[in-house]
Amino acid sequence: MTTIVRLRESDRARPVRLTGEQARRLAAAGVVEVRPGAGAGTWLLRSDRTVGAARIGDVELYVEPKLPVGNLLFLLGYARDPKGWRKHRVPATDADGLMPALADALWRQIDQAIRPGLPQGYRTTEATSTVLRGRIRETRQLGRWPGRPVPLEIRYDEFTADIPENRILAGAVERMLRVPGIRPESRRMLRHLSAVFAEVSPLWPGQPTPAWIPTRTNTRLWPALRLAELVLSGRSIDVRTGHVAVNGLLIDLATLFEEFVTASLRAALQSRFGGLLIAQANGHLDHGRRIAVRPDLVWKKNGRVIAVADAKYKRHTPTADMYQMLAYCTAYGLPRGHLVYAAGGTPSRHVVRNAGTEIVCHFLDLGRAPADLLTEVNRLAEEIARTETTMASSIR
Template sequence: MRTVTLTEHSTSDPFPLGGTARERLFDLVAGRLEVQATADPGQVRLRSTSWVGAVHVPGLTVRVTPRAGMANLFTMFSAGIPGGTLGREEVGWEGGVDLVDGVAAFLLRAIDDCTRRGLLHGYLHREESLHVIRGRLLVGQVAVRPWAAARPPCGYDDFTVDVPENRMLRCALEQLLRWPALPPVLRRGATALAVRFDGVSPTVPDDHRGGVPITRLNEHYAAALDLAGQALEGVTISHREGEHRAHAFLIDLQDVFQRWVAAELQARLWPMLHVSERPAYSLDDDARLPVRPDLVVMRGARPALVLQARHRLVGASSALSQEVSALLLQAASLPVPTALLVYADAEHPPEPQMRIRGTGTRLLCLPLTLDATPDALSARLDEIAELVRVSALGPLPQRNRTQASAVVPTI
């Protein structure tokens, strides 16, 4: 068994990979891990992207780790989980815990917290043939098949645990249990939790790609559903007759970083401002050019600032202009006077402040370095939140301007 270890956005040395393993690898990681050909047809290179985690195919294990370290990845991944849900000592941050193990620990604790007092129930409409009439008799079906009137078809609303929220959590648990290298303590925890979902229909990850809308009825499930959605997005398991299983469990750092920035800013800006994730707008008056900005800071019902969170900026200034062109177009169409680009890493860091010719939009580019202590990260987020507040609500009193001006040269 060969093991290849990469960091995000890096390339491996050439190594031999058989045709079967190469085909399985292509199937599992398309768009998440690049398999590059070399001059030797029997060897390949692997190029990692923003997806980190682990991939197992017959004869090969690939591990992709974040540049900033696992501790800060788990800090980002836990965005939105109630305080105290999971401590460092329980996940083992200090000991360099495996990414999949850490994600599994977060997910199990979140599911346990939201289902400890019982599963969410809801009404599902069912239509089936019964021995007694329940709900509404489906007269149209009786007319078509009168010989089946001994078991009349009925439509009724059933109060049940077999609702989309529970199906999604059960699916996430089952995918974790299929991971071959899951530690025994986590496997026992997942098995014990799976018992709670008796009566919930089994599903597959593709059934939950759209997620579950959060309402007042299921808001206590929100953290667990968010973590389950992120985990299911990166899970791929394939099986062919007569072959070993191949597994992939990958997490998109770009998605995690954006969610984390949104959650941290929301906690710091509420109730004066609200951070909306991917709201629907249109660039034209007739709504024929839809657009969904990454993040929009709202002042009541009015957009005040558009924000883009990027885990890594790749390339020089020409690449940056392509990166921010959509952001500036969104800012001009909303319209808002300020567009904010928050990034964790950049090959060529952009200028902290630019004025866009023609529209007058102010573009602020702020680094949020992840290779720092939790206290330093929190302090930097405080500064960015203060700048957002000033841009959206107006200048601060004289005594508070020093902290805000520390983020960019001029407010």
């Protein structure tokens, strides 16, 4: 019998009746926090930063985001394509939850995109064959089969449906079919689409998403491809924990927030104030280069670091974050560092005693409409640019 567990992101731990084996499997999968409860057979489950759906043995786990579904999909879309988010926004409703909404949008977009027929293109193939097709790879032929007429090492162009665009769409369909809790109609349509893509090479778990190039010939596929990439960008947990299959689709909100802040601040700073915003920059705290530091964001102009920032998917400001930012500012010789949090707090400034380093805490309200949220990011970029460029000018 399947045990269904429903949680809400960042809520208090919820008591759930589970067997000891079910609790062990959940803990081993690392999807949620699992602690013993007050009574026998009762366990406390909590998800702090992961949302989505997963089937772990005989447990179906659903974690809904606090954010509206549409806002979450906007963050996913903008983080991957800041320029195209308006054109390719996915309509969604909170009525049925994140995964049902995502599954419904996915099959509808793909069905509309391929209704005129599966797109095809040329694919270059290299093979060993007894029949000449295309061109002989002379170096390969002489190296492997010197003096022999067959087999032949050949290269040829094939007009086929097995192209990156179709592989991305097919991969998203297969990924979504492994997610529990989607509507029967969506599952039926996804199975239908899976059959349509039967001749397309599958994407195996862990395989990178193929690259595709937007062109006039594949314009009709763009919305479906963007959505498919969103599905594929979610962390798949199609793995095994011991002898138990674990599969589903999860989104790490801390990683997503960091990616959104990086993409949106890069667009705001570089386009208006120049310089280069670098994500996950490597640096060192000590002269011996043994103590590494790696802030989320470093803004450089004229080869010099003039600002450093970290994105935190939290609604408060732990002291540990202050220590971390102080280390970054010390490593780069900066008088100021920026911590960017996800809503819920009041902007604040803290000046470190005996050092004079200022740590500025900013908050972005992810529940606001996308345009309003981007306006907040632009204001944040203006504040960083105003104070940091003034500082840089005074040093020169």
